[in-house]
Amino acid sequence: xxxxxxxxxxxxxxxxxxxxxxxxxxxxxxxxxxxxxxxxxxxxxxxxxxxxxxxxxxxxxxxxxxxxxxxxxxxxxxxxxxxxxxxxxxxxxxxxxxxxxxxxxxxxxxxxxxxxxxxxxxxxxxxxxxxxxxxxxxxxxxxxxxxxxxxxxxxxxxxx
Amino acid sequence: xxxxxxxxxxxxxxxxxxxxxxxxxxxxxxxxxxxxxxxxxxxxxxxxxxxxxxxxxxxxxxxxxxxxxxxx
Numbered sequence: 216x217x218x219x220x221x222x223x224x225x226x227x228x229x230x231x232x233x234x235x236x237x238x239x240x241x242x243x244x245x246x247x248x249x250x251x252x253x254x255x256x257x258x259x260x261x262x263x264x265x266x267x268x269x270x271x272x273x274x275x276x277x278x279x280x281x282x283x284x285x286x287x288x289x290x291x292x293x294x295x296x297x298x299x300x301x302x303x304x305x306x307x308x309x310x311x312x313x314x315x316x317x318x319x320x321x322x323x324x325x326x327x328x329x330x331x332x333x334x335x336x337x338x339x340x341x342x343x344x345x346x347x348x349x350x351x352x353x354x355x356x357x358x359x360x361x362x363x364x365x366x367x368x369x370x371x372x373x374x375x
Numbered sequence: 376x377x378x379x380x381x382x383x384x385x386x387x388x389x390x391x392x393x394x395x396x397x398x399x400x401x402x403x404x405x406x407x408x409x410x411x412x413x414x415x416x417x418x419x420x421x422x423x424x425x426x427x428x429x430x431x432x433x434x435x436x437x438x439x440x441x442x443x444x445x446x447x
Contacts (some may be wrong), residue, residue: 226398230402230424230440235404237413238412253442284400371403371405
């Protein structure tokens with residue numbers, strides 16, 4: 216029985232993979248649990264070596280409510296921590312992320328989402344949707360898991 | 376053999392096979408097919424996060440999932 220387990224960064228995306236199977240609510244459940252249980256604000260606030268900022272970046276994306284897929288233009292949708300968050304994208308562009316009805320511990324599940332003012336039924340956005348020219352994402356959050364993302368699944372570029 | 380993780384002769388080296396088996400981010404659609412469909416895939420993914428199913432990762436409730444980084 217190993218008491219010491221050396222692992223590494225091969226599972227950062229794993230809590231978000233539920234988005235590919237129509238269960239975005241479970242991505243929120245497990246990624247938020249990871250962030251709230253294993254990250255903190257003191258000098259030991261990240262679970263292990265920072266790896267040049269990888270760990271800090273992981274928890275920042277969790278707070279933003281998105282997660283980027285390596286090498287793709289896809290951002291899997293999680294659940295934002297804040298009522299209002301504005302990302303400065305440069306050149307006067309911003310991504311504004313708002314939420315209502317949420318709190319960071321229990322009321323974490325996406326009830327509905329608008330992207331750039333349109334009702335959104337996909338558990339992902341593309342770079343072109345909200346980053347290329349900026350954009351707006353408006354979340355409604357609640358304590359109960361809801362199957363809000365019944366639209367097109369995230370791309371799997373090696374298959375289609 | 377899950378307990379071999381972290382030993383350099385271990386072909387998986389830095390993580391458990393279960394973790395690597397979920398790591399085809401370029402083709403999760405195919406991964407879901409190989410798992411037997413979305414429901415099986417979700418069950419398999421949830422097992423990854425279930426406490427008390429692994430002899431390692433005691434700091435994280437003995438999940439197969441290790442949210443940390445080296446040294447974990």
